[in-house]
Amino acid sequence: MATQVSLNDGAVASAGALAIQTNGTTQAVSISTGQVATLAQNPILTSGTANGVAYLNGSKAVTSGSALVFDGTNFSTTGTIKGSTTIGVGNATPSTSGAGITFPSTQSASSNVNTLDDYEEGTFTPTCTLSTPGTSATTSAVGVYTKIGNLVTVTGRLTFTKGTGSGDLSFGGLPFTSTSTTTYQNSGALSLDSFGVAGKVYFFFLVNSSTAPIMVSSTQAGGTVALAGATDFGAAGAGIRYMFSYQTD
Amino acid sequence: MAITKETAVDQITVTENGTVLYREATRIIEDGNELSKTFHRTSLVPGQDLTGVPVSVVAHCNLAWTAEVIAAYQAQVAAQAESIGA
Numbered sequence: 627m628a629t630q631v632s633l634n635d636g637a638v639a640s641a642g643a644l645a646i647q648t649n650g651t652t653q654a655v656s657i658s659t660g661q662v663a664t665l666a667q668n669p670i671l672t673s674g675t676a677n678g679v680a681y682l683n684g685s686k687a688v689t690s691g692s693a694l695v696f697d698g699t700n701f702s703t704t705g706t707i708k709g710s711t712t713i714g715v716g717n718a719t720p721s722t723s724g725a726g727i728t729f730p731s732t733q734s735a736s737s738n739v740n741t742l743d744d745y746e747e748g749t750f751t752p753t754c755t756l757s758t759p760g761t762s763a764t765t766s767a768v769g770v771y772t773k774i775g776n777l778v779t780v781t782g783r784l785t786f787t788k789g790t791g792s793g794d795l796s797f798g799g800l801p802f803t804s805t806s807t808t809t810y811q812n813s814g815a816l817s818l819d820s821f822g823v824a825g826k827v828y829f830f831f832l833v834n835s836s837t838a839p840i841m842v843s844s845t846q847a848g849g850t851v852a853l854a855g856a857t858d859f860g861a862a863g864a865g866i867r868y869m870f871s872y873q874t875d
Numbered sequence: 876m877a878i879t880k881e882t883a884v885d886q887i888t889v890t891e892n893g894t895v896l897y898r899e900a901t902r903i904i905e906d907g908n909e910l911s912k913t914f915h916r917t918s919l920v921p922g923q924d925l926t927g928v929p930v931s932v933v934a935h936c937n938l939a940w941t942a943e944v945i946a947a948y949q950a951q952v953a954a955q956a957e958s959i960g961a
Contacts, residue, residue, distance in 0.1 A: 748914030
């Protein structure tokens with residue numbers, strides 16, 4: 627069995643170490659087919675930079691066992707991946723708190739329907755307006771949202787006073803526009819406080835075509851559907867609490 | 876050890892019908908390291924009052940909200956009201 631160790635081109639080893647270095651070639655160490663290189667406990671691979679970089683570039687797919695493979699483009703493993711903190715995707719800087727996946731601050735949309743490509747939490751300020759606003763006003767308006775992929779869920783409350791306003795009521799200030807696909811109209815539940823007319827049921831109706839506001843609609847017990855408006859409010863302010871989900875494009 | 880709070884508009888989006896959406900990011904920073912970040916989003920429809928809106932967003936609104944865009948948006952809203960059964 628032939629055993630070969632080559633030290634070339636003036637490699638200089640420090641005390642207790644072996645240096646293998648070549649000039650003009652990218653292959654400093656060669657391991658023959660079928661042979662095994664064993665690293666001792668806690669080995670460190672470093673390219674000499676401060677943080678250390680190891681380059682792998684194989685093309686053979688793993689068919690059994692557990693292994694980490696880099697084929698020049700993708701990392702893959704036949705086992706599971708365990709992370710103790712956070713992982714950033716799309717060049718996002720991983721969060722320094724908690725444990726989870728950090729998405730880019732601006733969505734990098736995927737056309738693949740099996741790909742989760744966005745997550746964001748935040749606040750927004752909802753508004754209610756009448757088609758003829760007059761002195762109507764929205765106060766104490768708060769809202770929070772969570773966007774997961776193309777689904778936005780909002781919840782919050784506000785107080786609306788119609789004043790001298792009249793006409794139809796709309797709800798605005800949503801954090802994202804709704805889908806422009808006219809087929810998908812969304813509705814949501816509405817909780818009322820001193821708002822409403824006996825015999826009617828109120829609910830949100832999210833109108834299509836990407837307009838940010840949604841209309842508030844009402845249906846009478848008999849089934850007649852009509853827009854909610856100033857006539858549904860008394861002179862005193864009305865508290866409205868809401869929670870619903872809708873799709874974006 | 877200096878802790879600072881910074882709020883800035885980090886996203887402005889103008890949709891096809893003239894709706895302007897923007898996001899304000901509030902960051903808590905300690906010695907250059909971001910400790911936390913929160914978002915607040917706002918949407919504005921064509922012709923809406925811009926009192927209190929950040930200057931950079933107002934500039935986008937003024938560019939996007941031509942008389943034609945405002946009229947088209949109002950027509951769109953009216954058509955939607957009819958579709959509900961007003």
